[in-house]
Amino acid sequence: MTTTMPAPATFEVTSPATGQVVGVHPLGSTRDVEDTVARARGAADWWASLGFAERARRLDAWRGIIARRATELADLVHREMGKPPADAMLEIAMALEHLAWAAKNSGKVLGRRSVRSSALTVNQSASVEYLPLGVVGVIGPWNYPVFTPLGSLSFALAAGNTVIYKPSEYTPGVGVWLIEAFTKAVPEHPVLQVVTGDGSTGAALCRSKVNKIGFTGSTATGKKVMAACAESLTPVLMECGGKDALIVNADADVDSAADAAVWGGLSNAGQTCLGVERVYVHDKVFDEFVDQVVTLASRIRAGSDTDAHIGPMTMPSQVDVIRRHIDDALDKGGRAVLGGPDAVEGRFVQPTVLVDVPEDSIAVTEETFGPTFVVSRVRNMDEAVERANASRYGLGVSVFSRKHGEDIARRIRTGAVSVNSYVLYAAVPGLPLGGVDDSGFGRVHGADGLREFTFPRAMTRQRFPSVLPLTTFRRTRLVDSLVRVLITVLHGRN
Incomplete structure (x- = not known):
């Protein structure tokens, strides 16, 4: 008798x-995840064991393959999630910049370095290095x-970890590619x-006892990921909503600010955690700004x-969220x-700009994730700062002012700021990226992004016997007296 095995889900x-169907993929089970781990x-x-230089060589080879086949990858992004191929290509270009930076700088950031000893430990040679955690799980958006x-x-990978990637169920083909x-x-x-x-596959990865989970997604889903990881004390990196x-400001270049608001609010059909959803404009330039925004956004x-500037809503449920925010x-x-x-036209949402919206509207307080944004008039920058900080999110902010932008x-309580531009901090490979409060914690990119996937190991090596043997039961009363003198000399004058 022949037993027929059930087909994998x-x-x-x-x-x-x-x-139209653009792909069919396995529905990973708990057993699949365990075997992969x-x-x-x-x-x-x-x-x-390959070391930083050899890993960098192989990551560079990966980068070369992606670059040579970028058109193919951009088309796949377009088919799976809907953004125009040109925007997908821009995304790929930025990703390759960060991949190059990680490969080139991992040894410098994570390699062993000497640390100066203190007066009481002058006989010790001290160093610190950053070692890979082991196996890292990444849940992507x-x-x-x-x-x-x-x-x-x-x-x-540059830090020396092996990695298991669970892509979104809306774009699994990109992950496989x-x-x-x-x-x-x-x-x-x-x-x-x-x-x-x-x-369920993502939950299985969280419970698989990998050494860390890097998550990007909504704050609500992030809380579920944290709860699952807490069962095994698996540490997490949270890149959540915004x-x-x-x-x-009154002294801003209004044309540049309007252009940034339109791109920041509408690009990728507004489906950007760092997207502009709230705009606070000084009363003196408010009308001019709104006129320019409407001209550009229209x-x-x-x-x-192929002539469309933005694509559809990737998640069907997001259409109802956008409609609800506009109506409210x-x-x-x-x-x-x-x-x-x-x-709102089926899965497509045309640009929408709202004004005179009260601050308690859900269009101001909740993440919309669509091609809409609210423009509000403020008396001064104190009011603008107060309103910006009233959100429970703290991801990024853009400020336009010729003289006072940095001040x-x-x-503003956010993980990143951009003065007289929009979101360019995310394009600089050496800068960390991440948020505070409901926008998450931990960092990607830059030196902080490399250290995020390591643990620091401190090491001391005795160079010669100490003239003040402190950590021994053979310590004499003379040594104790000298310690009291040293405490006074080193710290008592402060």
Whole structure:
């Protein structure tokens, strides 16, 4: 009698623009995740033993493959999540910059360095180095399926970890593509692997006892990830939502500020955690700013054709969120100077700019994640700062002011600030990126991003016997007296 094994569970990925199936992928089970983690543990010692220079060489080879096949990857991003191929290419370009930085700088940031001893430990040679954690799990988002996960994947790999990537169920093909490209550069061992699936697959990865989870997604999902990881004390890196503000002072270049607001609020159809959702404009330039914003935003069109500037809502449920935010803003006295309820056309949302919206509207307090933003009039920059800081999110902020931009920016509680530009801190590979409060904790990019996937190990080595043997029961009363004298000399005058 022949026993028929059940077919593995799969799920379909459909284009948000056309509804057509663009891929079928395995629905990873707990057993699948456990087997993947076991393979990663088996490869961990080999990858760590290669050292910084050899790992960098292989990461550079991966970067070269991605660059040469970037058009293919951009088209896949377009088919799975809907953004125009040109925007996908921009995302790929930024990701490659960060991958290059991680490979080049990992040894400098994480390698062993000497640390100066103190007066009481002058006989000790001291050093610190940053060692890989082991196996890292990364749970990635769908809105920037190349740039965002590579902020964790490339830095964790450069630090010497093996990695398991669970991409969003909306863009699993992009994740599979990236891992297949890596395997061509590093064919010897399963250093970087992918498991596709839904939330249950991500939960299994959280409970798999990997050495750390790097998560990017909504704050609500982030809390679930933390709860699952807490069961095994697995540390987490949280890149969560935002409600970023853009502030325009009276002395700002209004044209530049309006252009930044339109790009920051509408690019990627507003599906950006660092997107501009609130704009606070000084009363003296408010009318001029709104006129310029409407002029620029009215030229932007959502669609699936090659001439469209922005694509569809990738998640079907997001359409209802956007509609609810627009309706609430208007019900509470706000006005739509562009777009409005009629801007929602199936999975496509045309640009919408709202004014006169009270601060307690959900369009101001909750993450919208669509091509809409609120522009509010303020009397001065004190009021702008107060309103910007009233949000429970603290991801990024943009400030436009010719003379006072940095002073204003320093008063706002966010993980990143950009003065007289929008979001360029995310494009500088050496800068850390991350938020505070409900926007999460931990950092990707830069030296902080490399250290995020390591643990520091301190080391001392005795160079010669101490003239003041302190940590021994053979310590004499003379030594105790000298210690009291040293305390007074070294610290008592302060």
